[in-house]
Amino acid sequence: MYDILVIGGGINGAGIARDAAGRGLNVLLVEKDDLASHTSSASTKLIHGGLRYLEHYDFGLVRKALIEREALLRAAPHIIWPLRFVLPHEQSLRPSWLIRIGLFLYDHLGGRKELPATRSVKRTSDPIFAPLKSRFIKGFEYSDCWVEDSRLVVLNAVDAAHHGADVMTRTECTSLKAEGGIWTARLKHPDQSETRVEARTVINAAGPWVDQLAARAGIRRNAPDVRLVKGSHIIVPKLFDDERCFIFQSADGRVIFAIPYENGAYTLIGTTDLPFDEDLNQVEASAEEIAYLCEVSNTYFERQITPGDVVSTYAGVRPLYEDQAADASSVTRDYVLKTDTIANAPFLSVIGGKITTYRKLAEDVMKQLAETFPNMTGPWTAERPLPGGDIPGGDFEAYLEACRKDYPWLPPELLHRLLRTHGTQIQVLLKNAKSLDDLGRHFGAGLYEREIDYLIEHEFAHTAEDILKRRTKLGLHMHQDDISGVRDHFEDRSVALQASASALQP
Ligand SMILES: Cc1cc2nc3c(=O)[nH]c(=O)nc-3n(C[C@H](O)[C@H](O)[C@H](O)COP(=O)(O)OP(=O)(O)OC[C@H]3O[C@@H](n4cnc5c(N)ncnc54)[C@H](O)[C@@H]3O)c2cc1C
Incomplete structure (x- = not known):
């Protein structure tokens, strides 16, 4: 019998499996497809505090994420590295003083030690403005980090296995039943065969499927826990030569990133924020989203692009916590952990969260399981490298x-x-x-x-x-x-x- 069955091999499930296995628990991680095959490989690939969330007064989330930024950089300096972002100032949008205050907070909220601070940049002294339209003459430059998102998931799963976890990909949990403090899960394998496993606790880390999985465990709620918000990216041949990235404000209040991609051969542009209620296994960038991203890019860059220039796209669905916010962009990006106890067996659902906060989220999950597993050891992931990260x-x-x-x-x-x-x-x-x-x-x-x-x-x-x-x-x-x-x-x-x-x- 397993102590913990983790369902979902995205970043949250893989991170929880690693943390739990390292504390001496007997863990099984199951993923119905490949590791990171859904939201966790479709992100903008930033380990960031989320400058934009300051506008929603989400200081707690920004602080938590900024602290994680440097911890993750230490754990995996091969797949995570510092980036500098340039925010060209657009007169008609947010005023300069507001951006300055936001960036001051961004520099100081999370105890930044290793990453360089914010500075002002001007067209007269910085070549970064060369690819931009001539009306952009000044702006700000600040730090965040890049992450190879799908590799971060895989390395967490690999490390979970190093600590004794069983990891089964292409294995779907098709039903769950609790009796006498024990969960029995039915698993469907790639050859269509079925097996049953027992576990004391189930962690529902099914991302966009979190409500569906809860329903499979017989948990019914009056309203969904999760709000599904799609985001798409386009990849075009490189639009500029600098190593730095751009963060653009669009007229609808969103921000769009333009990031050198794959050693600078391409530019990655994203993302969108659209309510989603279609098939979660078939998420694609729509023609409208592609046109929108080209349009925002064309507002800033001299070089104009059309959907015909797009060499590739990807899209994912954010499993956000349903906080009843009016529009998709302002729903909180923080996570909520919800525990249901059925027949004395805990079922813990992970709702929301960002790649950036996965490690902290895993620690918070383990905190909630402290009573169930009084003999497990304490937090350990803050200072330990991921596989290959001991550079x-x-x-x-x-x-x-x-x-x-x-x-x-x-x-x-x-x-x-x-x-x-x-x-x-x-x-x-x-x-x-x-x-x-x-x-x-x-x-x-x-x-x-x-x-x-x-x-x-x-x-x-x-x-x-x-x-x-x-x-x-x-x-x-x-x-x-x-x-x-x-x-x-x-x-x-x-x-x-x-x-x-x-x-x-x-
Ligand atoms: C467009 C976009 C941009 C983003 N950018 C950033 C960013 O730059 N930085 C950042 O920190 N965050 C970003 N995020 C957020 C981040 O990507 C997500 O919060 C995170 O990836 C969610 O991970 P997850 O493990 O919860 O979900 P997922 O990665 O979707 O994993 C859930 C897994 O559960 C599996 N599953 C479901 N049901 C079952 C079942 N019954 N049996 C077995 N397996 C099952 C699924 O196959 C899936 O692989 C972005 C998100 C999007 C969509």
């Missing part, structure tokens, strides 16, 4: 330099990508390889057979998409033929595995 002094550039000496045969671009993806785990991945030939077949865009094997063996990857979209984003850089090559490789592998499994049968 000496957290200094990525120095580590890159050292690895250049250790692996002189790796082309610099490939080494950089491998380190940004795997951090110190590069040593496990490369093992005793001495040349590119030792990495096996090359599938294109720097993806070698060795890395595919590593991702299957260590990171729960099962399909080409798991690797090309979530463990890496190499699909964006590959030709269709290369992508087909990776898919064929997976098919050949599974045929070979099935053949060897049947050969072993008596």
Whole structure:
């Protein structure tokens, strides 16, 4: 019997599984698709306090998120790194003094230590204005962080497994029943077979499905806990050369980010905020959202874009806590934990939250379970690196330099990508390889057979998409033929595995 069954392998479920397993609890994490295959791979990929939330007086959330920013940066300096954002001042929108006060608070609310402070910027002295229309002459520059969102989820699940958790992807929890203080869950596996597991506690971390899962456990509420709000992004060939990002104010009061993407080859633009009531498994950017994002971009950049310039899009549904706010943009981004006890067995639902606050959320979940598990150990994740994040002094550039000496045969671009993806785990991945030939077949865009094997063996990857979209984003850089090559490789592998499994049968 498990102590905890965590349902949902997005950032919240993976973070809770890691924290609980590290406290000595017996944990099972189940995810109906791949890890991070829904909202947690469709974010703007920022570890941020959320400057915009100050306008809604959500100081508690901003402070909590700003404190987490530096803790997460320390835990995973390979997949999380500092960014500078430039906010060009638009005369007709928020006044300069208001932005200045907001940024002062943003700099000070969370005890910022490592990230540089806000400063003013002017067209006359800063090339950042070059790609912008000439009416933008001044603005502000402040700090936040980038995160490879799907990798953050995967690394939490990997670390949960290192601490003894069982992790089952492509496994759906189809029903739940509580009796005598024990939950029995029915699980459906990829081959359509079904098993049952028992657990003392269930954590409902099903994100946008949180209400549906509660209903499967027989919990009925008068009103939904969750408000579903869709957000879309577009990816276009790069619109500017600077490493810094832009945060634009749109006339409807929203803010839109324009961020250098995939080593600056592209610009990522997002996001939208739209009520959502369609199929949660089919979330896509609509033509209207794409047109809207192009329009906001065109208000600021000299270079004009049309939907025809968009090379890729992605969309996700925010599972926000239903606080009855009038419009989708102003619903709180903070989380709420709700515990229902059925037949003496706790069922804890996670509603809302941001990627930025997942670690703190997991700690708060464990606090709520203190009475159920009096022998579990205390909080531990604040100062512990995620897999690959134990880079000496957290200094990525120095580590890159050292690895250049250790692996002189790796082309610099490939080494950089491998380190940004795997951090110190590069040593496990490369093992005793001495040349590119030792990495096996090359599938294109720097993806070698060795890395595919590593991702299957260590990171729960099962399909080409798991690797090309979530463990890496190499699909964006590959030709269709290369992508087909990776898919064929997976098919050949599974045929070979099935053949060897049947050969072993008596
Ligand atoms: C457009 C957009 C931009 C965002 N930008 C940011 C940002 O820049 N920074 C930030 O901090 N946050 C951001 N967020 C918020 C953040 O992405 C979400 O709060 C977070 O990813 C939610 O994670 P989750 O684990 O709750 O949900 P999910 O990632 O959706 O995970 C829930 C999982 O549960 C699984 N599941 C559901 N039912 C079952 C079942 N019965 N059995 C098994 N598995 C099941 C689903 O398949 C899913 O994978 C953004 C969100 C959106 C949509």
